[in-house]
Amino acid sequence: MTLVPVAEAQSRLFALKPPVATEDVPLPHAAGRWAAADILAARTQPVADLSAMDGYAIRFADLPGPWTVIGESAAGRPFDGTVDAYQATRIFTGAAMPAGADTVLIQEEAGRDGDRLTLAGEGPGHLGRNTRARGLDFHTGTRLIATGDRLTPARIAVAATGGLATLPVRRRIRVAIAATGDELVPAGTMPLGSQLPESNGVMLAAMIADLPVDIVDLGILPDRLDALRDAFAAVEADLLVTTGGASVGDHDLVRPALEAAGGTIDFWRIALRPGKPMMAGRLGDAAVLGLPGNPVSAFVTATLFVRPLIAHLAGARDPLPQTGTVLLGEDLPANGPRTDYLRAEIREGRAYASTIQDSSMLLTLARSTCLIVRPTDAPPAKAGDSAEILGIA
Numbered sequence: 095m096t097l098v099p100v101a102e103a104q105s106r107l108f109a110l111k112p113p114v115a116t117e118d119v120p121l122p123h124a125a126g127r128w129a130a131a132d133i134l135a136a137r138t139q140p141v142a143d144l145s146a147m148d149g150y151a152i153r154f155a156d157l158p159g160p161w162t163v164i165g166e167s168a169a170g171r172p173f174d175g176t177v178d179a180y181q182a183t184r185i186f187t188g189a190a191m192p193a194g195a196d197t198v199l200i201q202e203e204a205g206r207d208g209d210r211l212t213l214a215g216e217g218p219g220h221l222g223r224n225t226r227a228r229g230l231d232f233h234t235g236t237r238l239i240a241t242g243d244r245l246t247p248a249r250i251a252v253a254a255t256g257g258l259a260t261l262p263v264r265r266r267i268r269v270a271i272a273a274t275g276d277e278l279v280p281a282g283t284m285p286l287g288s289q290l291p292e293s294n295g296v297m298l299a300a301m302i303a304d305l306p307v308d309i310v311d312l313g314i315l316p317d318r319l320d321a322l323r324d325a326f327a328a329v330e331a332d333l334l335v336t337t338g339g340a341s342v343g344d345h346d347l348v349r350p351a352l353e354a355a356g357g358t359i360d361f362w363r364i365a366l367r368p369g370k371p372m373m374a375g376r377l378g379d380a381a382v383l384g385l386p387g388n389p390v391s392a393f394v395t396a397t398l399f400v401r402p403l404i405a406h407l408a409g410a411r412d413p414l415p416q417t418g419t420v421l422l423g424e425d426l427p428a429n430g431p432r433t434d435y436l437r438a439e440i441r442e443g444r445a446y447a448s449t450i451q452d453s454s455m456l457l458t459l460a461r462s463t464c465l466i467v468r469p470t471d472a473p474p475a476k477a478g479d480s481a482e483i484l485g486i487a
Contacts, residue, residue, distance in 0.1 A: 097365035099470075100398060100433050104414060106361055107374055107399055111381045113409045114267060114332060118260040121253060124245045127263040127306045128409040133239035136257035139231040142172075143191040147224040150204055150211055151177060151185040151195035154221040161211040167192055182211050191225060198224035232256065242411025264409040269302065270331035270380075271295050272312035274322065274338040274348060275387060280314065293456065294337035294385070294392045301396050305404050322351030331380050332407055335400055338387030340371040348384045349373060357382060365470060367432045368453035369395040381407075388453040394435050394465065397484065417467065417482050420445045426468065426475040434468035435484070445483060462486060 098106070116130040145151065145167070152161055161182040167173040169188035177183060177194035185191070185198060203215030218224060232238065238252050239245070245261065253261055278292040279285050292314055299309055315325050317339065326334065339348035340362075349359060357377035364372050368391040373384040383400055385392045397415060405413035423444030426436075436447040440463050447466055448458045467482040468475075475481065 097363050097370065097432065098361045099365050103361060103364050103372075103374070104399065104402060107381075107383075107403050108406045108413070110360060110374065110376055110403075111332070111379075111407060114264050114407050116262050116409075117265050118262050120260055121250050121258070124250055124253075124261045124263055125247065126304055127245050127261075128405070128411070129239045129241055129243050129245060129249075130262040130264050130409050132237050132241050133253055133256070133258065133261060135232050135234055135236045135238050138229045138233045139255050140226055140228060143228050144226045145185045145187055145189050145191060145198045145224065146226050147198055147200045148186050149198045149200040149202075149224065150182040151192050152182045152197055152199050153177060153179065153195060154197040154218065154223075156180050157217055158213045159211060160213075163206065163209045163211050165192070196221055196225070200224055240411070242409060244410065263306070264407070266306045266308050267333060267404050267407050268310060268331045269307045269404065270310040270312055270329045270334045271298050272315050272325065272334070272336045273387075274315045274317060274336060276317045278314045278338075293389055294387070297389065297393060298335060298337070298396055298400065301393070302401060302404060305401065306408050307404060317347060319347050319351050319354065322347055323354040326352055326355040326357065326377060329377065329380060333400075333403060334377060334380050334382045335385065335396075336383070337385045337392045340373055340384040340386055346371075352377060352382060352384070364395075365432045366394070366398070367430075367434045368451075369398075369435075370432065372399065374399070386453075389456050390437070390453040390459050393459060393486075397465070397486065398435075415484055417484055419480050420464070420483050422446075422466075422475055422477050422479050422481050424477050426466070426481075428474045429468040429470065429472040431470055433470050434466075436466040436468060437462040438464050438466045438483070440464060444477075445481060 161180050164181050165173045166184040167189040168186045172190035173183045173192040177192045183192050197218045205212040205214035238256050239249050273292045273295045277290050279289050281291050336348050339346045359375040362373040371386045372395045375382045385395045402413040421444050423446040437458050438445045438447045464483040464485050
């Protein structure tokens with residue numbers, strides 16, 4: 095069977111299911127989600143010319159003074175009169191500029207004796223100095239956030255300043271997670287004999303905890319076709335993620351169980367290391383990802399496929415993980431026909447791949463801060479060469 099390249103698999107994955115329906119949520123509930131439409135300002139910011147410094151509002155044409163102080167303007171308490179020739183008002187940062195005034199003389203360059211104000215320094219160098227013009231940040235109708243942008247704290251803040259109380263987003267994604275394998279026991283249970291604590295489920299839940307998801311924990315499913323089929327058929331979710339049972343052994347039953355439950359397979363086996371046995375398909379309205387059981391393989395495939403698919407369903411414009419570049423700290427051998435993702439650490443600004451890359455070794459993964467991406471058929475790399483990485487810390 096021909097292996098599917100990683101980029102093709104990601105593209106086909108997004109075609110399995112479109113983004114989910116939209117809803118409006120209050121600003122505090124929008125963090126970490128993606129804008130489902132362009133967000134436009136409902137007001138102008140600032141709404142008036144403001145002072146950028148503490149000092150005195152004057153007319154630039156009246157320099158070098160002196161002036162008579164006729165009042166005060168503070169944030170939220172503007173001066174309601176007009177500044178005429180050789181008049182000034184005391185003003186504070188963020189306060190509205192009085193009518194007639196166009197410049198601020200900062201207090202460090204001002205001398206005051208009662209209501210008499212004099213220049214005690216060089217003074218403002220140009221008209222409008224130390225002021226913020228109306229609309230300096232944005233005007234009513236300005237696009238504050240584009241469709242598909244992640245709603246970061248700064249973007250939520252600008253939406254609030256723009257006069258918005260709610261934001262349009264995609265609804266939360268319902269993700270069902272199932273681990274398969276007769277050898278597995280729940281985390282925290284001391285295994286007996288050849289049993290193994292189940293770690294993939296808790297790892298996957300942690301990997302998507304920052305995304306807008308509601309997790310349905312299906313627990314550990316046995317290696318029985320009927321049990322898997324019945325569990326899959328009962329799933330009500332946008333995405334079903336399984337770990338284990340995705341290869342070709344006698345006890346790898348996820349694929350036949352999925353088909354027995356009425357599902358279909360879109361693609362299976364990726365030109366990827368670790369993680370080749372991953373499969374993708376549909377079951378009713380749900381997308382399905384069958385990840386390998388080896389924990390590092392599950393981690394890598396979740397990084398490349400589970401997180402991006404959730405981001406796609408949630409309306410992200412750029413759902414794929416962002417890569418960077420770093421210099422290698424040591425030589426790497428030539429790569430084969432699969433894209434390789436090497437666990438590595440960044441030390442003193444350079445990447446060092448772990449000596450042993452066996453996909454069962456979780457401690458190596460836990461100590462890693464990035465994955466070095468080695469393209470298919472890449473030639474040998476030397477220490478000091480630039481390499482593509484995925485951050486995982």
